[in-house]
Amino acid sequence: TQLLEQSPQFLSIQEGENLTVYCNSSSVFSSLQWYRQEPGEGPVLLVTVVTGGEVKKLKRLTFQFGDARKDSSLHITAAQPGDTGLYLCAGQYGNKLVFGAGTILRVKS
Amino acid sequence: SQTIHQWPATLVQPVGSPLSLECTVEGTSNPNLYWYRQAAGRGLQLLFYSVGIGQISSEVPQNLSASRPQDRQFILSSKKLLLSDSGFYLCAWSPAGHGYTFGSGTRLTVV
Numbered sequence: 001t002q003l004l005e006q007s008p009q010f011l012s013i014q015e016g017e018n019l020t021v022y023c024n025s026s027s028v029f030s031s032l033q034w035y036r037q038e039p040g041e042g043p044v045l046l047v048t049v050v051t052g053g054e055v056k057k058l059k060r061l062t063f064q065f066g067d068a069r070k071d072s073s074l075h076i077t078a079a080q081p082g083d084t085g086l087y088l089c090a091g092q093y094g095n096k097l098v099f100g101a102g103t104i105l106r107v108k109s
Numbered sequence: 110s111q112t113i114h115q116w117p118a119t120l121v122q123p124v125g126s127p128l129s130l131e132c133t134v135e136g137t138s139n140p141n142l143y144w145y146r147q148a149a150g151r152g153l154q155l156l157f158y159s160v161g162i163g164q165i166s167s168e169v170p171q172n173l174s175a176s177r178p179q180d181r182q183f184i185l186s187s188k189k190l191l192l193s194d195s196g197f198y199l200c201a202w203s204p205a206g207h208g209y210t211f212g213s214g215t216r217l218t219v220v
Contacts, residue, residue: 090153099154
């Protein structure tokens with residue numbers, strides 16, 4: 001069974017602060033995806049990382065895939081209230097996408 | 110462009126009643142299709158996935174079943190709902206591997 005451990009589970013910060021969310025596994029994934037979800041809606045894909053050591057930037061968001069393709073991180077710079085939501089990491093294993101438990105982020109103005 | 114439709118958005122069903130949730134995809138052929146269930150504010154649990162018509166893989170033994178009668182149609186069913194079947198059900202499609210697109214979800218409450 002492929003498991004993804006995501007931390008922290010909950011994060012409440014002030015606008016302008018930086019934060020990092022971690023996603024770790026003992027399994028090797030062919031790709032690692034990050035999603036953001038609003039209440040009552042389906043998750044929306046933010047990024048897919050495929051190559052070990054890969055770093056991708058999406059405006060104030062920086063995503064990194066571990067060299068061994070077992071872990072990933074999401075770093076947000078200067079968080080804004082609009083960043084509030086549930087952030088989910090997910091690892092592709094064969095035909096299956098396995099999700100972490102998610103990080104609930106709240107950015108206060 | 111590809112779109113995914115999932116309905117209904119909300120559903121309240123009594124214990125012991127049947128269930129049928131439908132998901133359809135437009136604008137693509139032979140997609141991988143998935144059903145997930147999500148507890149409040151948490152991660153998604155994979156229930157079923159399908160790589161082709163009539164091909165269903167079950168991830169978690171439970172009170173639910175899935176069928177894929179057509180290439181772009183995926184159905185989640187139950188003959189008799191349990192209280193524990195309550196949750197947020199999400200359908201998704203993927204072009205075989207990368208970048209899943211999710212439907213808007215069905216909030217099921219079993220009473």
